[in-house]
Amino acid sequence: MSAKTLFQQLVSEISAVYDENEAKSIVYLVLEHFQGISKTDILLDNPLNEVFDYQEIITRLKNHEPVQYIIGETEFYGRRFKVSPATLIPRPETEELVELTLNTFQDLVKNKLIVSNPKILDIGTGTGCIAISVGGGIDNASVTAYDISTKALQIAQENAVTNKVKVDFEEVNFLDESKHESLPMFDIILSNPPYVTDFEKQEMEQNVLAYEPHLALFVEDDNPLIFYIAIAKFAKKHLSVNGFCIVEINQSFGLETAALFWDEGFSSVEVVKDFFGRDRMVKAHL
Structure with a gap:
């Protein structure tokens, strides 16, 4: 043949x-x-x-099993990442979060508004694709990544080793705000948290519903911004002067998500569209 x-x-x-x-x-x-x-x-x-x-x-x-789970890996921002049913499969749209982060950081460094060796936090890291890609793009960055899933963190650690990027991974239930006080300060906070509502499940493809981890995907219809509320509160107290936060969002709640950061007193908040023209990220500066 x-x-x-x-x-x-x-x-x-x-x-x-x-x-x-x-x-x-x-x-x-x-x-x-x-x-x-x-x-x-x-x-x-x-x-x-x-x-x-x-x-x-x-x-x-x-x-309908995703081919990425079958071959056990995928490509993201020019790097190879191991994936498993314990992790979401990184999406191309999330590469735009990495690109926006690196560009924003470079602009702030050029204007001497942020340190050149920043402390970076990735909340809900999954495969580690955001933490590793951003950490690999900034010399001398100190990168920390949180996730609630032990299995996901094991995959993320393997990806960090494979891609030769140092990341400190920690098992953290970020919604437990009683733990926030003991957590350190950061210059950059990033997250692609769960944001798909239960109502939106009916519009999703079978390969996503049947195989990707629901813990990393879905939020309750009556509290769709639960993770963003926690992130905005945390970022207000744990970002350094001139630090910034970028989160991937549900396109249906762009303005509502931005308002959470305004309400916490951020000086600049912007809803950023993806390459499809959909509201995809919120960027907030202290």
């Missing part, structure tokens, strides 16, 4: 579940991971000496 024939066969097998472009993207990832077959091999229709048994993988894909 040739690379192109195998590629076409696998795309055909999952085409009932995924549209053509998505099926092709998935099969590219599967072939590269399990057999080292590149897009060039497929285009050149290179011969294969042996073929991996893909039947179990095809079955899992047909059951």
Whole structure:
């Protein structure tokens, strides 16, 4: 069998579940991971000496299991990250949070408004993708990351080692505000907390609902901003002078989320849109 024939066969097998472009993207990832077959091999229709048994993988894909869980990794901001069912799969939109953080930091350093070796906190770190990407982009940064999940923290620690970025991971229930007083000061606070309401579940894809951790995704309909309330209060007391906070948000609550930071006395608060033009982040400066 040739690379192109195998590629076409696998795309055909999952085409009932995924549209053509998505099926092709998935099969590219599967072939590269399990057999080292590149897009060039497929285009050149290179011969294969042996073929991996893909039947179990095809079955899992047909059951809507995310391909990132099947291959055990994904790419985020130019780095490879291990993922597992204990962690959310990093999204491309979250790369914009990393980019905004690095650009904001560089502007503040240029104007001598923030230290060049900042203390950074990532709340609800999951795979560690934000903490590691930002820490890897700032020389001499001191990075701390909190999560409530022991299993997620284990994955995040592996990712930090693999990507050669030092991060101090701590198991913290951030909603327990009685613990906040004992926590240190920071120059930058970041978070992509749970923000999808239970009502919005009905609009979500099956691969998300069935496989990704609900603890990291959902909040109750009657208290959708629970994490942002805690973050805004914490940031007001634990950010250094000229420090800033950036959080990823539910696009349905952009102004409401920004108002929480205004109410805490931040001097500058901005709702930032993503590359799809949707309200995606709130940036707040003390």
